[in-house]
Amino acid sequence: MGDELEARLAARLSALRSERDWSLDELAQHTGVSRSTLSRLERGEISPTAALLGRLCAAYGMPMSRLLAEVEPEPPQLVPAAMQPVWRDRVTGFTRRSVSPPHPGLRGEVIEGVLEPGADIAYPVPPVAGLEHHLWVLAGGLELTVGETVHSVGAGDCLRYRLWGASRFVNSAPAEVRYVLLIVLP
Template sequence: MEELRSPGPRLRAARQERGWTLDELAGRAGMSVSTLSRLESGKRQASLELLLPLTRQLGIRVDDLLDSPERDPRVRRRPVTRDGMTIAPLTREASEVRAYKITYHPGAPERELQAHEGHEWLYVLSGRLQLDLGERQHLLGRGEAAEFDTTTPHRMRAAGTRAAEVVSIFNTVGERLHLRRTAAEEPETGPDAEQAAGRSD
């Protein structure tokens, strides 16, 4: 059985990005929770036999979990749709800056304002986006951009009856708190946590 370098941090990031608990991913991949937990923490040596069922469920390739100077530069990660949003990752799991194409679908339930450490940049590709910052509301149309400190309470949604397509860029702090789901997550010891469903926004 071929042994691979520890993919733990990237494996954890991929799981948390989808808002899945250890129990959920382990069940989908047909392995024990303890095995998955040890893989993520680096306490168990990774192998193709263990990683293949996990990457199938996560919609990524084994190469995405490993460091490889000759890897394909193209990003191939499946979009995730939930809570009124479709989130398409534009960067790899381990990138220091994370970029996403996010589609806010009209009619989604309004979310609570979120506030956390970090910084966010966004650009509206199509539709109209309502950005709430504190007590102020901002309407952004196609071709408009915004930049803000995420310690300011904020949320986003489509304005009107059309979807709003946005490219969002986060530093790692803003991304992990913004695109992760906390309510269903186990206590974090690693670098990621949000509210992915929560990405507000």
């Protein structure tokens, strides 16, 4: 994520908290993230991980992709590959390409995800209850836990589900996994 995009993300996170009239302590209670980490994040002193953004988005009741779309420039109808925003979480080994970014008036979006070997990302709560996901693995294999059910999803497989509880993406294979995720708002 570029410096300008990170600065806009920090400002948007601060604005979301202000819109709810929450103190940093209240947000810390909602997310389980320390007050000091939240403060540094809102000042743009640190970059968020996917898991941290997941916690914040759950507290604010929005998918991560919507949050990122709010800080990215308005996408055109045709989204050339070179214009698709890419975000990397170097801590967890997750790369996210917004193939078809969220857009006003549209309920769906398409994301390409790449998880490096050993990547393990847990989301304790969904950003929006009932969010519809269609996950299609293009290469490699992924262990995806939805609620309490563990799914092994291999190349060519598509897992369809609604997200009501926790989820976890794990790549325990020696090669990266590449997948497409279609997200549809309820």
